[in-house]
Amino acid sequence: MINIGNQTPAQVLSQExxxxxxxxxxxxxxxxxxxxxxxxxxxxxxxxxxxxxxYTSVFFDHLSSLDEGRMVLANRALAERARQLKxxxxxxxxxxxxxxxxxxxxxELALLYSKAGLDLRVFLAAFHYLLKSIGSTVMKHFExxxxxxxxxxMSLKKVAFFDIGIIVDALVFERERVIxxxxxxxxxxxxxxxxxxxxxxxxxxxGVIDTHRARLITESLLKAIRANRAxxxxxDITGVATIDSKVANHVxxxxxxxxxxxxxxxxxxxxxxxAQSLVVLGxxxxxxxxxxxxxxxxxxxxxxxxxxxxxxxSGSFGxxxxxx
Amino acid sequence: xxxxxxxxxxxxxxxIQSALSDQDLVELRDQLADRVGRxxxxxxxxxxxxxxxLDSFATRTIRGIAYTATLxxxxxxxxxxxxxxxxxxxxxxxxxxxxxxxxxxEEGLALLHAGKVERALRK
Numbered sequence: 001m002i003n004i005g006n007q008t009p010a011q012v013l014s015q016e017x018x019x020x021x022x023x024x025x026x027x028x029x030x031x032x033x034x035x036x037x038x039x040x041x042x043x044x045x046x047x048x049x050x051x052x053x054x055y056t057s058v059f060f061d062h063l064s065s066l067d068e069g070r071m072v073l074a075n076r077a078l079a080e081r082a083r084q085l086k087x088x089x090x091x092x093x094x095x096x097x098x099x100x101x102x103x104x105x106x107x108e109l110a111l112l113y114s115k116a117g118l119d120l121r122v123f124l125a126a127f128h129y130l131l132k133s134i135g136s137t138v139m140k141h142f143e144x145x146x147x148x149x150x151x152x153x154m155s156l157k158k159v160a161f162f163d164i165g166i167i168v169d170a171l172v173f174e175r176e177r178v179i180x181x182x183x184x185x186x187x188x189x190x191x192x193x194x195x196x197x198x199x200x201x202x203x204x205x206x207g208v209i210d211t212h213r214a215r216l217i218t219e220s221l222l223k224a225i226r227a228n229r230a231x232x233x234x235x236d237i238t239g240v241a242t243i244d245s246k247v248a249n250h251v252x253x254x255x256x257x258x259x260x261x262x263x264x265x266x267x268x269x270x271x272x273x274x275a276q277s278l279v280v281l282g283x284x285x286x287x288x289x290x291x292x293x294x295x296x297x298x299x300x301x302x303x304x305x306x307x308x309x310x311x312x313x314s315g316s317f318g319x320x321x322x323x324x
Numbered sequence: 325x326x327x328x329x330x331x332x333x334x335x336x337x338x339x340i341q342s343a344l345s346d347q348d349l350v351e352l353r354d355q356l357a358d359r360v361g362r363x364x365x366x367x368x369x370x371x372x373x374x375x376x377x378l379d380s381f382a383t384r385t386i387r388g389i390a391y392t393a394t395l396x397x398x399x400x401x402x403x404x405x406x407x408x409x410x411x412x413x414x415x416x417x418x419x420x421x422x423x424x425x426x427x428x429x430e431e432g433l434a435l436l437h438a439g440k441v442e443r444a445l446r447k
Contacts, residue, residue: 218414222407229427253414260410260419262403262426 010108014100017107017173019166024103031162037155038096044152045094047141048134052090056083058133062126063118069126072116082116085109093159106163110170120171124164131160191217193224199231200301201263206239214250218257225263232301233258236294238269248283255288264304265289268297327352329359334366335436336398337429341374349385357392365398367436371429373404383418390423401425403432 007015048055060083063069073079085108092102113123135153142149191213194202203221221233237243237251255265267290270278278285291297302308326348330337336359338352356368370386372378378386390400401424405413413419426432 218411219407222410226407226427229431231427231431256419257407257410257414260405260413260425261407262405262431 008104008108009111010104013107013111013170013173014104017169019100019103019107021100024098024100027162027165028098031158031165033098033158033162037158040152040155041094041096041159044138044141044156045096047137048094048156049091051134051137052087055090055130055133056086059086059126059130062129063122066122066125068119068122072113072118072122075116078112078116082109082112085112089163093156093163098159098162103166106166107170110167111174113167114171114174118171120168123167123171127160127164131157187213187216191220193220195224195228195230196298197302197305197307199229200298200305201225201228201230201233202298203233203235204239205235205237209240209247209250211246211250214247214254218250218254221254222257222261225258225261230263232304233263233265234294234297234301235265235267236269236297237267237274238271238294240269240274243274243277245281245283248278248281248285252283252285252287266291266297266300268292268294327355329355331359331363331365332433334364335369335433336360336363336365336367337369337371339371339374339429343375343377344382346381346385349382353385353389353392356389357396360393360396360398365393368393368398368400369429369432369436370400370402371404371432372402372409373406373428376406376409378405378409378413378418380416380418383413383420387420387423390420399424399436401432401435404428 060073060079064073073082085105088105089109092105134156138153138156139146139149142152192204194204196202201221201224203217205217209217224230225233235251235254240247243251251267255267258265265288267288270290270292289300291300327338327340327344329352330339336356338356340352344352359365360368368389370389372386375382386402390402393400402420403426405425424432424435426435
């Protein structure tokens, strides 16, 4: 786990995203940043530094001209901090030093945008206005030699796209964080093994079974069999909408593994469609003990465990003797 | 390391205590086949609780023991397959088809005493 104690959130994020020194170098290569670019950027350094305030205003003016942007800037403290970071960004952009420190600075701003709920398209539009206004000052300055001015501006643009790459990745990463957390939650919820009677477990399966989930289901079932000393397991697949040969194999594997531990598995809740598709697929379910619905499955399980009317003298399934 | 075979009434208990070499397994098979006849055992329990690996040879040998013992008149139960072992066996396509299994020694003995092994076999 990452040590958060003495690190800023941006540093933590940079680690989570794997933005090591090599990764940053790689990103620079992708953007096509060369030593010649750095030189050209240095040539317009003072020009840009003289106008940072103006460029920052252009960026935020465009944001506040849009409904989506205004909502974001409603939080005054956040907006103030964003302005501050943007000024620092513009200053850093022309320092011709784009290492991990620079990247962490970008991430801090990205985190702020993410917190404020700034949409990517809004950010990109505002960033374009900012670049445009930098472009016009540069071109005005190099009026006599437009080619030199254009080249210097294009070099700066490489840095700008390098920045956009980081910001977009960070915003997407932050958005996917929610998805990752939800997946984790679903995974935990998705394999409950319930004991409904002494030595009788219920395993309700709902949703899609993929290889990963099948593995988790099997593992938690086997552990529960040992922990609860289970003899019979009712596996209810009413909630599994479709079954293909892969899923059927997972079910068979789970059943076989449970049997190795001395537990009988009863599969219930095969819908008409599922049953038909299994037949069509030609999957041999002879190994499976299937009962139509959950109720029938529980009755069968209780029968195997010896819960039944005392008048029935037929043999039990190695279970505690029927109460007389 | 050889496996001790204990006699408990008319049931033989082979309790595997540590990882076995192929040679040890073959020895266990021969000894059990011999004792089932000599001691007129009615049941055999093979306890694999201590094993954290069951490879294809071990699985095949255990299956062999069970079939041999059955042919000589003793029902066989394999007990104590660990969750991890069961999972690995299924992944590798190894199985104990047609052999009764139980959670632990106690369960296995109960199964034999109740005379339910034949029934379990059919499952």
